Amino acid sequence: MxxxxxxxxxxxxxxxxxxxxxxxxxxxxxxxxxxxxxxxxIITKSELFASPPTILPQTPTSANYATIFGDADFRKALVNSTIISGVTTVVCLFFGSIAAYAIARLRFHFKSLIMTLILAISFFPAVAIIAPLFVQFSQLGLIDTYWAAIIADTVFALPLTVWILVAFFKELPRDLEEAAKVDGATTLQAFRMVIVPLAAPGVFTAAILTFIFAWNEFLFANTFLFTPNTQPVTVVIPNFATVYTTDYGAQAAAAVVVTIPLVILVLIFQRRIVSGLTAGAVKG
Structure with a gap:
């Protein structure tokens, strides 16, 4: 035994x-x-091309970071990425929360079909609509403006926002809204002052994932934005290269700088992200 x-x-x-x-x-x-x-x-060019490569940095240097932050186009690109990602996130949360609330609370025909169609948009190949979008944006005068990237990013980020928020709104009891209406609140007031605050984990999750998607997006930005005044960092990073040489150290430093904001966001809101992604997975 x-x-x-x-x-x-x-x-x-x-x-x-x-x-x-x-x-x-x-x-x-x-x-x-x-x-x-x-x-x-953080290594020199000579060490970067050493053969065999070094495992640990032999001569650490900050020259690559000085190069990228000394580049006006890169600094402007950081601002452009922040604007495009921030506006895309706000737009997706505004329209996505309203759509998700309607789907979660209202009873209407073909609800499942609508949810399937919304999800299908996320799997649609973006490259298939590049040419039609370019023609439309050209006719509307949106080429090389923030709105070209914002609209395209919103189309593909909005379905994920709706799906996350629908799961959260379904978990909230209807009694909360009814109590707010008894106190004199309208449907929109109950939604804005009661439902949205209680669904904060889902809202944070949708916001962070949308921001990350827009921050990392390259295809639309590279197609619709042509000048440093509008290009985000994903498009500007490859510019640390010429016809004859490529500054791999500067590109690596730029990649680190671009990744840091996303890492900070995930570390700060990791619990909300986990709770948002697992909403509706377990029935109590």
Whole structure:
């Protein structure tokens, strides 16, 4: 009896050790590309092209970061990315929350079909509509303006916003709205002052994921925005290259700078993101 218990305990301990070993290996493999890019951003050009490559930086330098922050186009691109991503997020939250509330609360025919069509937009290949959008935006005078990227990003980010918020709104009891209406609130007031604050985890999740999508978007920005006055960082980073040479160190430094805001957002709101993504997964 004792030997059997000891054997089970040994197997349990071995399983725990193997799990943590797998976890450490998985984390290292996942982070290795990011760590390597960071290492590229703080070494000299001679060390960058050394063969075999160095594992740890031999001569750390901040020259690459001085290069990118000394570039006026890159500084402007950071502002452009912030504007495009911020406006896209606000627009998606405004229209997405209203649409999600209607789908979650109202009873109407073909609700499931509508949700399927909304989700289908997310899987539609963006490259298939580049040419028609370019023609339309040209006719409307939107080419090389923020709105060209904002509208295109909103089309593909809005479905995800709606799906996340629908799951959250369905979890909130209807009694809350009825109580607000008894107190004299209209439907829109109950939605704005009661439902949206209570669905904060879902709102934060939708906002962060939308912001990340718009911040990382390249295809639409590269197609519709032509000048440094409107181009975001995803388009400007490849510009640290000429016909004959490529400044890989500067590109790596720019990639690190672009990634930092996203990492900070995820670290600050990680609990809200997890709760938002798992909304509706468990029935109480």
């Amino acid at each position: 004792a030997s059997a218990t000891a054997s089970r305990g040994a197997r349990g301990a071995l399983g725990t050790v193997l799990f943590y070993v797998f976890l450490v290996v998985f984390v290292l493999v996942s982070l290795f590309p990011l760590i390597w890019v960071f290492k590229m951003s």
